[in-house]
Amino acid sequence: QEEKQEEEEEEEEADSDVDEMAQHVHDLEELKKKDPDFYKHLQSEGKELLSFGDDEDDNSSDGAEEKKEGDDASDNEEEEEVEKPRTVMDMKTFRALEVQAFSELNLSAVKDVVALFKLAVRADKDESEKEEEGAREEQKFDIKNDSIRSTIIESCVDKLYPALDTLIGLNRPDKSVIDAGRGVRLPKNIKKWSKFDSLVKRFLVDLLYALKSSRDAAYKTMLLRRARPYMIYVVSSQTKVLRAYLKYLVEVWAGALATEPERLAAFTNIRLIALLAHGSLAEVLKTVYLEFVRTAKSGNAHEQDRISFQAKCLVELFGINLSISYQLAFVYVRQLALHLRAAILSKTIESLQSVYSWQFVHCLRLWGSVLSAYPGEPLADNKTGLLTVEQQQLRSLIYPLCQVITGTIRLSPVSRYFPLRFHLVAVLNSLARASRNYVPVAHLLLDVFLDPIFQGFKPKQSTAKPPQLSVSLKLSKQALTSPLFQNVMISRTVQLIEQNLECYRFSIGFPELVFPVTTALRAFAKKTRVTQWRSESRSLISTLEKWADQVKAKRLKADIGPSAVTQLNEFMAEEEEKFRAAQDVSHRKDLLKNKKKDVVSLDAEQEEESEDDDKDEEIADGSDGSDEEEPEKARPAKMRKLEQAKAKPTKKVKPPTRAELGDEEDVVEDMAMSDSDSE
Numbered sequence: 001q002e003e004k005q006e007e008e009e010e011e012e013e014a015d016s017d018v019d020e021m022a023q024h025v026h027d028l029e030e031l032k033k034k035d036p037d038f039y040k041h042l043q044s045e046g047k048e049l050l051s052f053g054d055d056e057d058d059n060s061s062d063g064a065e066e067k068k069e070g071d072d073a074s075d076n077e078e079e080e081e082v083e084k085p086r087t088v089m090d091m092k093t094f095r096a097l098e099v100q101a102f103s104e105l106n107l108s109a110v111k112d113v114v115a116l117f118k119l120a121v122r123a124d125k126d127e128s129e130k131e132e133e134g135a136r137e138e139q140k141f142d143i144k145n146d147s148i149r150s151t152i153i154e155s156c157v158d159k160l161y162p163a164l165d166t167l168i169g170l171n172r173p174d175k176s177v178i179d180a181g182r183g184v185r186l187p188k189n190i191k192k193w194s195k196f197d198s199l200v201k202r203f204l205v206d207l208l209y210a211l212k213s214s215r216d217a218a219y220k221t222m223l224l225r226r227a228r229p230y231m232i233y234v235v236s237s238q239t240k241v242l243r244a245y246l247k248y249l250v251e252v253w254a255g256a257l258a259t260e261p262e263r264l265a266a267f268t269n270i271r272l273i274a275l276l277a278h279g280s281l282a283e284v285l286k287t288v289y290l291e292f293v294r295t296a297k298s299g300n301a302h303e304q305d306r307i308s309f310q311a312k313c314l315v316e317l318f319g320i321n322l323s324i325s326y327q328l329a330f331v332y333v334r335q336l337a338l339h340l341r342a343a344i345l346s347k348t349i350e351s352l353q354s355v356y357s358w359q360f361v362h363c364l365r366l367w368g369s370v371l372s373a374y375p376g377e378p379l380a381d382n383k384t385g386l387l388t389v390e391q392q393q394l395r396s397l398i399y400p401l402c403q404v405i406t407g408t409i410r411l412s413p414v415s416r417y418f419p420l421r422f423h424l425v426a427v428l429n430s431l432a433r434a435s436r437n438y439v440p441v442a443h444l445l446l447d448v449f450l451d452p453i454f455q456g457f458k459p460k461q462s463t464a465k466p467p468q469l470s471v472s473l474k475l476s477k478q479a480l481t482s483p484l485f486q487n488v489m490i491s492r493t494v495q496l497i498e499q500n501l502e503c504y505r506f507s508i509g510f511p512e513l514v515f516p517v518t519t520a521l522r523a524f525a526k527k528t529r530v531t532q533w534r535s536e537s538r539s540l541i542s543t544l545e546k547w548a549d550q551v552k553a554k555r556l557k558a559d560i561g562p563s564a565v566t567q568l569n570e571f572m573a574e575e576e577e578k579f580r581a582a583q584d585v586s587h588r589k590d591l592l593k594n595k596k597k598d599v600v601s602l603d604a605e606q607e608e609e610s611e612d613d614d615k616d617e618e619i620a621d622g623s624d625g626s627d628e629e630e631p632e633k634a635r636p637a638k639m640r641k642l643e644q645a646k647a648k649p650t651k652k653v654k655p656p657t658r659a660e661l662g663d664e665e666d667v668v669e670d671m672a673m674s675d676s677d678s679e
Contacts, residue, residue, distance in 0.1 A: 086142040089116065094152060102159045105166055114203050116141055117156040120149040121210040153210065156203075161229045164200065168192050172232070178275050186276065188236035200233050204241055208248060217259045224252070224265035231269055235276040242280065246273060250287055254295045254310060256303070263306075267313050274317055282324050285317060289332065296362035299471055311366045315373050322374055326393040333367055333397055336360070337404050343411060352412060356473060361423055364405055368427035371398050372434035398435050402428060409444055415451045415480055418489055420473040425496050432503045441500045442517050448493045449524040453480050454533070487532060494536045501544060506572040506579070508555060511548040518544055 087093070094116070100109035120143060143149050165172055169192055173184050187193050187200075207227060214220040234245050252258050252266040274284045292314060296307050318325040339360065343351035354360070376395035405424045413421075425441055432439040448454070467484055469492060479485045497517065504510055518541050525537040554572055562568075 087140060089141050089143050089148060089152075090145070091148055091151070094148060094155075098155060098159070102163050105163055107167065110160075110163060110167070111199060112140070113152075113156055113160070114199060114206075116143070116152050117160075117203065118206045119143050120152040120156075121206050121213070123149055124213060157207070157223070157226045160203065161233075164196065164233070168196055170232075172229075178272070184276060186236045187233055193236065197237070201237055201241060204230065204234060204237060204245075208241075208244060212248060217262055220252075221259070221261045221265050224262065224269060228269055228272060231272045232276055235273060235280075239280075242273070242277065246270070246284060246287055249273075250291045253288075253313070254291045256295065256306065260309075263309065271313075271317060274320055278321075281321055282328065285324065285328055288314060288317060289328070292366070293359065293363060297357075297359050299358040299361075299473065301468070301471055304471065307362055311362070311369055314366060315369050318370050319374055321390075322394060323390045325370070325374075326390075326397070329367060329370065329394065329397055332363070333401055333404065336363060336367075337400065340404055340407050340411070344407070355408060355411060356417060356420060358473065360408070361420065361473065364401070364408070364424060365427055367397075367401055368405075368431055370394070371401060372430045375431075375435040395435065398431055398437060402431060402439055406444070413447065415448075415453055416474050416476075418448060419469045419475065421448075422469060422489075422492050422496060423473070425500075429496065429499050429503070432500065436503075438504065439500075442497060445493050445497050445500075446517070446520045448489065449520065454486065454490065454524075455527065487530075490530075490533045491536060494540050498540055498543065501547075505547040506551070506575055508551065508558075508560070508568055508571045510551045514544045514548055 097109055097112055097116075100106040101113045119141060123143070143152070164170070168187055169190055170187050171185065178184060187196075207223075207230065211220065211223055211227070214223060231245075234242055249266045249270050253263050253270060255263075258266075270284070270288065274281055277284060292307075292310050296310070298307075318329070340355055343355045371394055374391070374394050375398065376392040405428055409421050409424055421444065425444055428439050428441050431437070432441070467479075467482075467488055469488055475485060501510075501514055501517065504513055507513070521537045521541050525534045525541070528534050528537075551572070554575075558571065560568060560571065
């Protein structure tokens with residue numbers, strides 16, 4: 001109670017002071033009105049009487065100014081403080097930090113290693129950029145030695161992911177589990193991930209910077225290979241990080257200047273992302289396909305190898321999830337059909353050239369390879385129901401794709417575009433062989449024999465090198481009358497007819513199927529005046545008749561009616577399986593032969609290099625090696641053959657001119673490929 005009374009008394013005294021102050025001000029105002037002369041006298045000589053109550057305000061303002069001056073002084077003191085000295089990193093200090101981070105799994109040491117990795121990979125930045133980053137983030141270390149910088153990068157890339165796996169509690173899945181696409185637990189599904197998310201993101205951003213800034217192809221390939229274990233963290237990171245990595249990897253994979261090891265290393269990372277990122281698989285496939293369309297605009301020999309490699313990679317990616325692949329294939333095959341329809345309706349040179357381009361042909365080839373790789377099975381053969389609906393979905397796109405290819409051939413069926421026809425017929429043959437469906441191709445090839453340029457004309461003999469139709473889509477008028485091109489076109493036509501009819505050689509209706517073909521071939525062999533064309537046609541006729549006789553002999557012994565669909569499908573099934581197996585064996589043997597040739601040539605080159613080195617050493621020693629000649633028989637047989645081949649004079653062969661290949665560019669207009677079916 002006493003305290004309350006004291007508080008009340010203090011409040012009353014404060015109120016009385018306020019009242020007195022207000023009363024004094026009121027009195028002064030009254031004085032100013034009643035006696036203004038006296039008020040002026042007070043202003044001139046008794047100014048302190050009129051400024052009653054302003055003292056406290058002045059005191060408060062003085063206190064505020066003093067406080068402000070004190071704050072400014074404290075700020076100046078903080079600015080004058082000397083920055084903490086940075087630790088100059090040497091090899092001994094880094095090795096000790098490396099043990100703490102990767103062996104003892106000290107989280108603080110792991111963070112320091114990640115900070116060191118950032119300094120090492122961003123050493124080429126400007127000083128202004130470094131100062132900005134230093135203002136945002138305090139730097140504790142400094143690296144002044146290039147050898148230490150490279151050691152930090154290699155050690156961090158190699159040893160950081162096992163430490164992160166242990167700290168986070170990630171059980172890294174096996175390759176078989178990842179390929180199967182089942183039961184893969186990502187780091188983002190672990191409770192401890194939120195604690196390490198920002199740390200992992202910083203490292204991934206710096207690793208991507210290191211990949212982008214590397215200029216040496218071998219160093220970049222090494223980084224791409226060593227970055228593979230981190231793709232599981234890329235998939236678990238933010239979508240922005242995932243897209244940045246995917247964009248960079250696709251650019252390297254499709255880059256025209258990238259080396260083959262770089263492309264292969266980039267593709268392995270893309271494939272791993274596609275296997276792990278189930279929710280982002282459609283986006284990955286779209287990105288890779290659209291990049292393929294953007295870069296597949298040429299058809300020379302160098303670009304053909306790169307584009308063929310990219311097509312094989314895409315075929316493998318589309319096999320990860322056939323359901324998603326069907327949705328994308330439906331959209332993009334439909335877009336190709338829309339381009340073809342626009343060209344048919346407009347009937348302009350521009351629309352024709354947009355379809356008759358390498359870009360369009362490569363897209364048709366790609367989808368032909370995808371559908372040939374995953375063709376499903378005919379309904380009559382899928383008795384056990386082993387194939388799921390997803391595995392059968394892509395089969396429904398074979399017919400639309402064949403229609404688009406046939407329509408492309410018929411868009412301008414002139415002799416000048418025979419090379420393009422050959423490219424597309426090869427795609428139809430692969431679809432027929434893989435799907436075991438009947439694809440009518442023979443009529444597209446028999447038209448070549450009926451062309452006027454092959455009727456009653458005997459070309460002149462030539463010793464020049466035969467041209468390559470695989471790198472051309474159209475021919476000039478001069479090339480059409482060239483004997484070299486005509487011989488190659490007839491040989492290619494006969495070869496494609498044989499490949500197409502070989503797909504049906506075990507069908508019960510094969511004799512009736514080949515009858516019109518053999519009739520047309522006989523007519524061509526009778527009319528032509530070129531011995532080579534006549535012999536090739538008759539050779540094909542004998543092969544087809546031999547196959548037809550085998551089917552007739554088997555058919556006479558079989559008691560099958562047209563209604564026995566199952567038995568008709570099983571007709572000569574054993575012979576067909578043996579034939580396919582023999583084809584696979586021969587194909588593998590050819591691959592092994594090619595590999596052995598490459599190894600032999602590589603060994604020969606290494607032996608030549610070693611001999612040259614020995615000769616250089618002898619010259620350096622002052623001896624010419626003439627005193628001790630090696631006998632001819634003692635030398636390796638490979639070396640004797642190589643030297644004999646080198647000793648033979650080589651004939652200079654004149655390559656075909658650009659006028660013979662075509663007087664216009666094949667690629668004139670880019671296709672506008674989108675990732676939706678809004679058209």
